[in-house]
Amino acid sequence: MAAMTRIVDILRQQPVGSVVEVNGWLRTRRDSGSLAFLELNDGSCLANLQVLAEEGLANYETEVKKLSTGCSLRVRGTLVASPAKGQAVEVRAEAVEVIGWADPETYPLQKKRHSFEFLRAIAHLRPRTNALGAVARVRSALCFAIHRFFHEQGFIQVQTPVITTSDCEGAGEMFTVTTLEPGQMQGADPFAADFFGRRAGLTVSGQLQAEIFALSHGRVYTFGPTFRAENSNTSRHLAEFWMLEPEMAFCDLGGDMAMAETMIKALVAAALTECAEDLALFDQHVAKGLIDRLTQVRDRPFVHLTYTEAVTELAHARRDFAFPVRWGVDLQAEHERYLCEDVAQAPVIVTNYPEAIKPFYMRLDDDGRTVAAMDILVAGIGELVGGSQREERYEVLAARMAAAGLDMEQYGWYLDLRRFGSVPHAGFGLGFERLVQFVTGMQNIRDVIPFPRTPGSAPC
Incomplete structure (x- = not known):
């Protein structure tokens, strides 16, 4: 399997209009009408890469709308200018592939601040x-x-x-x-x-x-x-x-x-x-x-x-x-x-x-x-x-x-x-x-x- 482009390189080097393919873990998913906003991170930098997943994707209803924090994904799409504050670019997804699921009922890292003492108890995550x-x-x-x-x-x-x-x-x-x-x-x-x-x-x-x-x-x-x-x-x-x-x-x-x-x-x-x-x-x-x-x-x-x-x-x-x-x-x-x-x-x-x-x-x-x-x-x-x-x-x-x-x-x-x-x-x-x-x-x-x-x- 070929290595994908790192998020840090996408954010710092890739020009708008580039077709990119990136791997990472989902931090959050936010739905808005016919869109799902996915925050992806691969550990290469602090910033997340925002992915716009539209309902036209083949697996939008069956997989994208069921994604939760911790799922691993492969995303292919086009880099576009972002109207959102705090980010210059985002990816308009052409394909979102789920590599590994993370059960939201048992995955311990949810979208909140955890104490360092708690995190020491889950050194693997x-x-x-x-x-x-x-x-x-x-x-x-x-x-x-x-x-x-x-x-x-x-x-x-x-x-x-x-x-x-x-x-x-x-x-x-x-x-x-x-x-x-x-x-x-x-x-x-x-x-x-x-x-x-x-x-x-x-x-x-x-x-x-x-x-x-x-x-x-x-x-x-x-x-x-x-x-x-x-x-x-x-x-x-x-x-x-x-x-x-x-x-x-x-x-x-x-x-x-x-x-x-x-x-x-x-x-x-x-x-x-x-x-x-x-x-x-x-x-x-x-x-x-x-x-x-x-x-x-x-x-x-x-x-x-x-x-x-x-x-x-x-x-x-x-x-x-x-x-x-x-x-x-x-x-x-x-x-x-x-x-x-x-x-x-x-x-x-x-x-x-x-x-x-x-x-x-x-x-x-x-x-x-x-x-x-x-x-x-x-x-x-x-x-x-x-x-x-x-x-x-x-x-x-x-x-x-x-x-x-x-x-x-x-x-x-x-x-x-x-x-x-x-x-x-x-x-x-x-x-x-x-x-x-x-x-x-x-x-x-x-x-x-x-x-x-x-x-x-x-x-x-």
């Missing part, structure tokens, strides 16, 4: 709605923009493993991958007889493996699914999510921050240019003022604060926080949002966090108390990017790994990178779903990923 369809298009555009940006910046893409034996964050929140039955996990080394001969899990980050290629190819990035077995059932957490992780050799913290800021601005600019119609929907119905906020992010420089300066700002804040603020504790989402929404009124890059609250691989500063780390905070989200200059000094890294209780033999390959041609290098991680949240204004992270995986829930 929610992409057909305006908001979730728009999220999918924005997500796709941002994904492409990421690859385009790093290609233009001279990065090489590396596919890091989904199954790994390295816990990058050292938090022990990995899903275990095993072929053993529970009764087979016995002895001092219960995974010795397992598929890989040792304990393996789903990756929490591709960073450590990306460092291998950064130290041979200079600039690399990895972009793929990551997993956290964190029993957190909130609007900010997922068990499966996508991470973008660039790594750069011969790079310090300053270069890392500059690259991350440039990237965010480029991705926001791409969304504003390529997803204008969808962002207008979010601006109107989901997050008022969204487009103005994104435009400011694109056009204004980010504000820089050290962790110590940030704590001072928070300590003098004229508001109460649910989590107390003091030097040495990690910033919470409420603190991060306050810094960028109330203090700076712009994205904030916080640097030089206490070494005790950051992973072993971050470079120790000269004061011995902080590390060359940075987080980029944005309004509505909090932390969007987290990164650091990596510890390139063998002795310092080995000491920090030992203090963290890591198996030095298991991570011997990581230490080798510091033994053989070590160089200063840096990188960062961006949670892709948080980026999509930021660009769309959606409040719950479960609504910006096609199939959310959370504690107790894995639909489809």
Whole structure:
């Protein structure tokens, strides 16, 4: 079966008088005398294509007048100028073929606004709605923009493993991958007889493996699914999510921050240019003022604060926080949002966090108390990017790994990178779903990923 013309191309490119053939799903049918007005959508854009079906059609009485929301159709007809407000063209149908019926008594997506919570319960149908369809298009555009940006910046893409034996964050929140039955996990080394001969899990980050290629190819990035077995059932957490992780050799913290800021601005600019119609929907119905906020992010420089300066700002804040603020504790989402929404009124890059609250691989500063780390905070989200200059000094890294209780033999390959041609290098991680949240204004992270995986829930 040949592919039909997309609705987005019909609305933007096809001249009046063209004969078109289009597939799609019926949003609504409205009857007026001897005419049926059909609103057709195929997911290629937010706008529907209006089809005029006249009673002269062979199946007008038997099928057209029985059509309901959700039916799939193939329409052939002539593109004509539309007298209706809000649309330039419409199709005068010469044939309307019903591909698949949708029972109006049981089809859950009727012509009304549904809550996002309800739509999560029908993950297999929610992409057909305006908001979730728009999220999918924005997500796709941002994904492409990421690859385009790093290609233009001279990065090489590396596919890091989904199954790994390295816990990058050292938090022990990995899903275990095993072929053993529970009764087979016995002895001092219960995974010795397992598929890989040792304990393996789903990756929490591709960073450590990306460092291998950064130290041979200079600039690399990895972009793929990551997993956290964190029993957190909130609007900010997922068990499966996508991470973008660039790594750069011969790079310090300053270069890392500059690259991350440039990237965010480029991705926001791409969304504003390529997803204008969808962002207008979010601006109107989901997050008022969204487009103005994104435009400011694109056009204004980010504000820089050290962790110590940030704590001072928070300590003098004229508001109460649910989590107390003091030097040495990690910033919470409420603190991060306050810094960028109330203090700076712009994205904030916080640097030089206490070494005790950051992973072993971050470079120790000269004061011995902080590390060359940075987080980029944005309004509505909090932390969007987290990164650091990596510890390139063998002795310092080995000491920090030992203090963290890591198996030095298991991570011997990581230490080798510091033994053989070590160089200063840096990188960062961006949670892709948080980026999509930021660009769309959606409040719950479960609504910006096609199939959310959370504690107790894995639909489809």
